[in-house]
Amino acid sequence: MGATTRRWLTAAAATMAVLLLGAGTGQAAEREPTGPVQPTILTAAVYSLAAPTIAPPGANDWNCRPSAQHPNPVLLSNGTTANAYENWANLSKKLANAGYCVFAGNFGGAPGAFLQTVGPVADTAKALAAFGDRILAATGAAKLDVVGHSQGGMNIRYWIKYLGGADKISRLVGLSPSNHGTDLFGLLSTLEMIPGVPPALGTVCQACNDQAVGSDFLTDLNAGGETVPGIQYTVIQTCYDDVVTPYTSAFLETAPNVRNILLQNVCGLDFTDHLGITYDPVAQGLVLNALDPAHAKTPPCVFVPPVIS
Numbered sequence: 612m613g614a615t616t617r618r619w620l621t622a623a624a625a626t627m628a629v630l631l632l633g634a635g636t637g638q639a640a641e642r643e644p645t646g647p648v649q650p651t652i653l654t655a656a657v658y659s660l661a662a663p664t665i666a667p668p669g670a671n672d673w674n675c676r677p678s679a680q681h682p683n684p685v686l687l688s689n690g691t692t693a694n695a696y697e698n699w700a701n702l703s704k705k706l707a708n709a710g711y712c713v714f715a716g717n718f719g720g721a722p723g724a725f726l727q728t729v730g731p732v733a734d735t736a737k738a739l740a741a742f743g744d745r746i747l748a749a750t751g752a753a754k755l756d757v758v759g760h761s762q763g764g765m766n767i768r769y770w771i772k773y774l775g776g777a778d779k780i781s782r783l784v785g786l787s788p789s790n791h792g793t794d795l796f797g798l799l800s801t802l803e804m805i806p807g808v809p810p811a812l813g814t815v816c817q818a819c820n821d822q823a824v825g826s827d828f829l830t831d832l833n834a835g836g837e838t839v840p841g842i843q844y845t846v847i848q849t850c851y852d853d854v855v856t857p858y859t860s861a862f863l864e865t866a867p868n869v870r871n872i873l874l875q876n877v878c879g880l881d882f883t884d885h886l887g888i889t890y891d892p893v894a895q896g897l898v899l900n901a902l903d904p905a906h907a908k909t910p911p912c913v914f915v916p917p918v919i920s
Contacts (some may be wrong), residue, residue, distance in 0.1 A: 643671040649700035651918060652693075652886050659696045663717075663725040667699040669707025670715045673749050677712050683756045683781050684746050685902065687715040688739060690761030691789075691818050694720075694727045698760055701890045702898065706758075709899060714746050719818065728762055732821040732828060735762075736769040743770070743779060756782040756902055760889050761855065762818055764788025764846070769832060771839060782843045784901045786888045787852050791833065791860035792824040824860070837864045845901035847894050849874045851917060854885035872897060878912035887918035 645666045649655035659665065670687070677684055685706055689698045695715035706713045719735035720727035728735055743755050757767050757780055764785025770776035771783070821828040838844050844863055850873060852858040862871040874881050874894060883891040896910025 641673045643673075645670060646696050646700060648704050649890075651890050652697060652700075653918060655700035656697045658700070659694055660725060662696070663694050663727075664723055665696050667696045667703035667715055669704040670695070670699065670713045672707075672712070675712035675750060677750055677752050678710055681709070681711050681903065682752060683754050684712040684714060684750050684752050686739070686743055686746060686755050686757045687713065688757055688759035688763030688767055689715070689717070689719075689728045690759075690763050691728050691816070691822070692726050693760070693763075694725060698763070698889055702758070702895050705895055705899070706902075709903075711902070712746075712750055712752075714742070716742050718742070729816045729818050731817045732762065732766045733769055733773075735818070736766045737774060739767065740770045740774040740776060743776070747779065754779055754781040756780070756784070758784045758786070758898055758902075759788060760786045761885065762789055762822060764861075765790050765822070765832075768837070771842065772832065777839050777841065780842055782845070782902060784845045784847070784898055785861065786847050786894060786898070787849060787855050787858075787885050788846060788861050789822045789855050790837065790846070790863055792822045792826060792829045793855045793860065794824045795854070795856060838866050838869055840868065842868060843901075844869045845897075846871045847874060847888070847897050847901075848872070849881070849883050849885070849888055849891075849894075851882055852885045870901070877910060878915075880912055880914045882917050883915050884917040887915070890918075891915050 643666045645668045646658060646662060648668050649658060687699045687703060689695055694717050699715050703713050703715060717727045718738035719730040746755060759767055765788045767783050771780060820826060846862050848858055848861040850858050855861050863869045874883060878893045881893050888894050892913060893910045893915065900907035
């Protein structure tokens with residue numbers, strides 16, 4: 612049996628174990644099966660084709676108890692179409708190695724499906740809120756910190772605004788979050804104006820409609836103020852974002868508890884795009900700083916090419 616065949620059989624067995632043990636739910640399993648660390652989101656996506664429900668490395672240890680240095684568990688919130696492993700198969704391990712209790716799940720898609728986070732954003736936020744409650748109950752923590760990519764950095768704000776998250780979340784760190792939606796260089800905005808297109812798109816990705824610039828969902832979400840006191844908000848964005856466009860739409864309104872960071876102002880050699888940002892070492896360093904500002908370190912500035920998709 613070749614190495615490739617063994618790898619796929621192992622992944623398939625892990626998938627079955629995860630399904631039996633309740634992956635991403637915090638139920639039944641105390642330590643869920645996890646996959647290996649991946650170097651890019653593309654390699655993680657390929658791996659997760661055979662194991663779409665497996666947890667990212669370092670995540671979903673339900674025996675984990677937060678330390679005095681890191682009292683808040685970290686919940687990782689996925690971007691549109693991404694499953695937890697695909698999105699976090701690198702950063703999750705770095706957070707766990709730094710001493711955090713890390714959790715990630717799959718919501719907003721069919722159970723066990725490769726594509727996740729495609730349903731209505733409000734429904735995904737409700738599922739995340741329930742998952743967050745399970746994390747707090749299991750760890751005994753008083754509050755959560757949340758790190759989200761793309762939609763995952765925006766939909767938590769629905770939880771905060773409508774689902775009681777203001778009392779349960781201490782920090783929200785968004786990596787290229789779709790806080791004000793996207794026009795996809797004008798393409799999505801054009802398609803949304805064509806009769807019949809939004810309903811058709813909604814059958815496969817209602818989250819895409821919700822994130823279109825000017826959508827009813829985003830208009831409501833951003834009305835009356837984009838943030839709430841008591842939560843620290845950090846937005847980390849790249850000027851080479853090719854999904855959330857214009858890239859400035861990721862940034863939140865200026866406030867004492869908001870920090871908007873353009874990646875290229877930290878490292879001009881960083882050419883990371885939207886897909887690559889969760890795997891980008893500079894962005895990861897900024898995430899660690901946002902979670903623990905008292906021990907912040909200047910991330911090393913290295914050349915980081917964009918993901919070729």
